Every structure is written in C-alpha cells, then in structure tokens.
Amino acid sequence: MRVELLTVGDELLLGDTVNGNAAWLGRRLADHGVDVTRSVVVGDELDVIVAAVASALERADAVITTGGLGPTSDDLTRDALAAAAGVPLVRDPELERRLRERVARAGRELQPMALRMADVPKGAGVLANSAGSAPGLRVQLPGGVVYALPGVPHEMRTIMDEVVLPELARAAGLPAVARRTLRTDRVWESVVATKLAEVEAMEGVRLAYLPDPAEVKIRITVAGPDAAGRLEGVEARVRELLGSAVYGAEEDTLDRVVHRLLAARGETVATAESLTGGLIGAELTAMPGSSATYAGGMVTYATEAKHRLLGVPADLLAEHGAVHPDVAGAMAAGVRDTVGATYGLAVTGVAGPVTQDGQPVGTVYIGVAGPGDSRTVVSPKLPVPGAGPELRAVIRRMTVVHALELLRRVLLGLDAEDESEEAQADREDRD
C-alpha cells in the first residue's frame, strides 16, 4: 500500500514551523508496514490543494492530509475535498451540537465562523476527534481514499492511532516488515558496523544507523514472511554481538535507563555541571517520578564556585584550572556529599567558541563519584563537526549523552572506556 502525505499550511512553506507531523506520520506508518512514497507541503490555496490531492492519487492508494481544518477563512481542506469529490459541504447537526457544547463547557463564546468545523463534504466519513474541536474526515475519491486530519499534533496523532492506522493496516494486509530500533552506547560507533557485518548479510534484513549527532541508534528492519518472528531472532543476535553496549530500545532514553538502575537499588544521583549549565539535571528530571532517584544538583559555572560550593581543592584549581580530570572527580564527590546522594555526576570542559584555561574547544572531563569515594573519570573525544554556529550547542549535548552513558557504565560495573582495539583505533583516528 502506497501512501502520500499532504501537509497544508502557509506557515510551513514560510518556515515558521518545521514539519514534525510528516515525520511522525512517516515513522508511524513505516512501523505498520505502510510505505510513505512522497510528502508534499502546499499553502492555503483551494485550487492548489485540490490539484495536489488529485496528483497524489494518481501515484498512491491513499493520501493523508494534515492542516486546514480549523475555523478560519484560511482553512480550506474541507472545501478542497468537497470540490475534489464534486459534492457540496453539508452542516452536520451532531457535530454542531458537540461543538457548541465543547465551547460552552470552556466558558467561551462560539464565534460564528467556528461553525465551519461542523461542515462535512456530503457523503464523507467523520473521524471523531476526542482531543479537539475539528473532526477528521474520510473522503472516497475515484483514485483512492483521502484521510484529512487536524494539524494540531496531539489531535492528529490521536485520530491516526485510533481510526486511520487500524484501517490502513487492515487494507494493507499483515505488515510486510517488522522494525526494531536499538540504542547503544556511543563508545561503540566505529565498532558496531564491523561487529554487525554478519547480520547485515542476512537475507531480508537491513540495518540502518540513524543519524543523530549524539546518540547511536540502530534500526533493524526485517522484510518477508514471518517478519515479526524473524525480527525477534535478529534482535537477539544483535544484542549478543554488541553485549552491554545496548542500553535500550525504541524510546528507552538514557535518563530512563539510569533512573531504572538507580531505583532498583534504592540509590540516588546528584549532578554538578559547568559547561552544560543544567542540561543534565533537566534530562534527569524529564521523567515523571524522577525525584525518587535524582537528588538535585548544582551549576558551578565559575571556577571559584567549584571550590566554594563543591569543595574542589583550591590548589588543584590554581595549578590546573577548572578543566582537568581531577577537577571532574572532585566536583562529583563534592556534589554527592553536599546535595546528599549515592553518586555524584560531574562535567567540566570547554564548549567554545573560545578556549579555556589553555584547553581547546571540545575538551571535556566527566566524573562519577560513588560509595567508598570510588571515582571514575573519562575524557570523551568529541568529534568536532564542520565549524559552524551550532558547535557550542552540539558539544553541550554530546557531553550530556556521554555523562549519562558513563553513569550507566559505572552502575553496571562495565569498563568506563571501551578498551577494544577498534575503539582505541577509533579514538586515535579522531585525534
């Protein structure tokens, strides 16, 4: 089954909004074995929308549109679908009733123009929108079916999951592909491709290394008969080959992995940050219930604050400056004791664009201090991308990921740095 996406909205062509809906739809449909073969964005123009729907249905079996279902005069998707079907728009009394009720419940006044959201191309199916005002629509045209969804992401996703995806999956038959995304410790990125050569050679199996400047994600796709069953076996083999480098799958983000490990032992972590400014604490507080394992933290941006607030020895700072492995270790121990946690996690380094304490941009030290004052410090070699204005932000983000990975490794008793021959060569390669 071939599906095309049609996103309607001037703001997308003008670049005011990035097309997150199309990305989500592409991913969701792919997970259900439905191929998105083209994705088009057009503006709020009736004739253009009508023409785009028509040409999409010359190529594909179904079209999913988002946007243009709101109450304003710029919202033209309903009109376009009515025109494409050669039918009038008809006011649906039940939709009108629900709309009036919803507006009244919110204590607001109904704008007359909003009643357009109760109009439906004659004969079209209405897709209930439990999360918003405008319903989705299903319009059967000679060339195929059009699903029209609201542009508000949460509403669009709800209608997709509840109504459209089940219909498309049924129409397409059993999924022809099964997918699984594994997430791995980035120390392994150069090693992974070598180790997984045998899996890449398997019939009907494809491995994709998903682009991300900070995280390593491997998507396994198995196509063919019993794709789901085969996928289980392939995933097991990949995990066996990569061992402890695999920390999770799908949406298992590092912060959740770390929280689970700490919670299982009734342990906590505190954070001491310099260049990251609070980003690690923000990651560790993203998950509801994180207060059980995240004790709190400090942003010790100035060198002297590392001494005054965390007890990093003054002579250490005087001799080496703030960017030094022993400083990372002392910061970790200091925040562990000051905030009060089982572990302290600390970062110090140079995000740029200027050097600091004689250290080049991208020099970062990450420390974990645990019970018995055990200290582990690493210095990840951050691949420095083509110089651009995003460098500072990229270095900060990569430091966050490396910090959470180090904490995970310490909690699992794994080597802090991968000492395999390939990883060493990789590090030298980057220097």
Add this chain to the structure above:
Amino acid sequence: MRVELLTVGDELLLGDTVNGNAAWLGRRLADHGVDVTRSVVVGDELDVIVAAVASALERADAVITTGGLGPTSDDLTRDALAAAAGVPLVRDPELERRLRERVARAGRELQPMALRMADVPKGAGVLANSAGSAPGLRVQLPGGVVYALPGVPHEMRTIMDEVVLPELARAAGLPAVARRTLRTDRVWESVVATKLAEVEAMEGVRLAYLPDPAEVKIRITVAGPDAAGRLEGVEARVRELLGSAVYGAEEDTLDRVVHRLLAARGETVATAESLTGGLIGAELTAMPGSSATYAGGMVTYATEAKHRLLGVPADLLAEHGAVHPDVAGAMAAGVRDTVGATYGLAVTGVAGPVTQDGQPVGTVYIGVAGPGDSRTVVSPKLPVPGAGPELRAVIRRMTVVHALELLRRVLLGLDAEDESEEAQADREDRD
C-alpha cells in the same frame, strides 16, 4: 519568482529526520522576497527524483533540491539531474583534486566511491562548498533552473547564503516584501490582537502571530513599493502600541536580552530550580560569554534540599509545602546569597502528571530576589493544552520562558504582572 523545494532522502519519508532544511529554506527565501510555493519530499529513487524535478519546473521558475549528493550508492541527485538534462556525468579534475586533498588533510583514506562527489552533469555550474566535501550544482533545464545542495544543514546554508540567494534575489528584482519578527512578553498575548487592530487595517500590511506554545512572536509583513521603508514605520508604530512588552526582534532570545541588561550594569543572576530541573541554567549558559552575567545555580528538587541548601525556612515548608509563593521568594534570596549574585531567580511548581503538596498540575511560582532583599513573585496561569503526554514538558518549557520574562521585567522596573483590564480578563478567562 516562484520556487519549489525538493528534499531527497528515504530517512525523511520514514520520519527518522524532521525536515529542518525545508523550514530554514522557506524562511530564508521569504526574507528575500522569494515565495516557496510547494515543498516536496521524495525517496532515494532515480526515476522519482527526475519526475519530481520535471513537474516542479512545470509550476515554478526554480527548484532547490537538498540531499542525495553524498558518496554512497543511495546518493542519486547528480544522476537524476544529468538524466533530466539529457547529458552524461563528467568527472571534474579540479573537484577530484580538492577532494583528495581534503581527505588527506584529515588523515583518512579516500574510498573509491567517494569520487562520485567529483562528478558533475556536463555543462552544469559548480557551487563551491567551503564547509564540506560535495559541491552544490546549478543545472539549467528547459523549464527553469535547478540548484542542488548538500543535505548537511551547515553546508547547505553556507552555499545558499554565499551563492544561491544572491542569484535568486537578482533574478527576482528588488524584494516585493519586507518582513520583521518582533518578540513580546507573553503576558500580552490576548491584548496584542486588540491593540494592533489599527496596524492590521493598514494597506499592504499583514500581521501573523507565529505559533509557539511558550513565546509570542509577531511577524510584520509589508508588501508593495518601498516595502522596506514602510516596514520601518510600521515596526515603530507596533513598538509604540505595545510599549515595553516588546523585548526584542528576530533572534533576540530572552536569555540574550537578560544577559545584555545584566552586563550593562555589571550585575549577575543565580538560579534555583525545582520543576525545571536545570533548564533555566541551561538557557542562561547557551550564549558564549554568559559567564559574565550567569553566576551559577542549584537544582533543589527535593523539598528538604530547599531548606538545607538554600535556607528556605523549615516551618514555611512544613506549613505550605514546597509549592508556595513565599517559597519561591525564599529560594530566590537563598540562591542569590549562597551562589553569590546580584539577583536570584527561582521557580517552584507542579509539572505533573501528578499533583504535589495538594496543588494542581500547572501551579507555578516564580520569584526574583534582588538588592536590598527586594522580592517579586508571580504565578503565571499556564494554559493547559489538551491533555497529552507532552504536558509535563510543555509546563516546564513555559515556566522557563515566564521566569526569564519576570527577570527582564524586574531589571527594567516594569510591573511584574500586567494589570490592564484585558490582561485580568484574560487571566480570568483561562481559569
């Protein structure tokens, strides 16, 4: 001049990557008076790319493609453009030389397949890529001109700004529109539309309120003769009508505005965060040179940490819990003195999904403590969007924005809360 965008890449259809390039291009072209009339995404398939280029040139004067210029067998844009022009690919000796040199300088070995990046459709123009390996291309076809750019964002933007935009702007003549985006304090969002009615009524002037859950951005577009000159006058009138609510324009983010205000007086701020977990510190450290004005901060996630680390009175916490205006004020004063800064900025509240200390989700108190122990505390009414999994993240993000806005207002000596009739009605309206 009508331009269409064609983004090439399977990963975009699969939703692995969001189409940030298309958004940037749409914005950049619009700023130069060039309309993007359609944006299409296709996969890595030769025939599909050829057909998409052809149909785009039936509708538009120029097409800008991104992606498909890399060294792998999936990179088919060069081949597609050669096919569309009916010419062979020719190896450019100068490009080959520069490629070999670039690879050697990085201490790497040249993969034979990478030499594809030195191939050029015969007769095409080469657009130098100072930031990467693959050059851009300019191909003249019967229907119009095609600019092919690399997909790597930084490289694409460099070639656009250095080569393509100047060409397109020259071809289009003087820009027919001029645009300016103003950024305003969100306290004003309901008031803005009323106050700006007179501007909206001006001939050739359009105001757009750009969608963003946390910030209020107003884009002024003026079309017609002397658009740039008229824009100056319109902007001045908007600023006059909105007064101090306007805090900046274009990319003047709140953190930069706050840094400028503090730096001008040689003052500093420290942050104490609970529900935001470090996000405010992260904002205030995003800008290079922020150490001059950001002193550091604390993430006091647990209630007792607010007492132990910041000196919030224990009886206050015992009586009211951690979510209370006086707690926000005490946290702000405490971090100001503990970290050592001119101002302390603190937030306490309930990000959800569960209530805390009897307070509903979305209850947030923000405090600023300054010299002479002046304290200002506000409780923004956070519009709670349709319940969805993003709620916690949205509440945290909006709290960050409100916190920086409060600090700005305190620094400028403005009312912490807008007491106008409309703003009060707006607050009641949201309750």
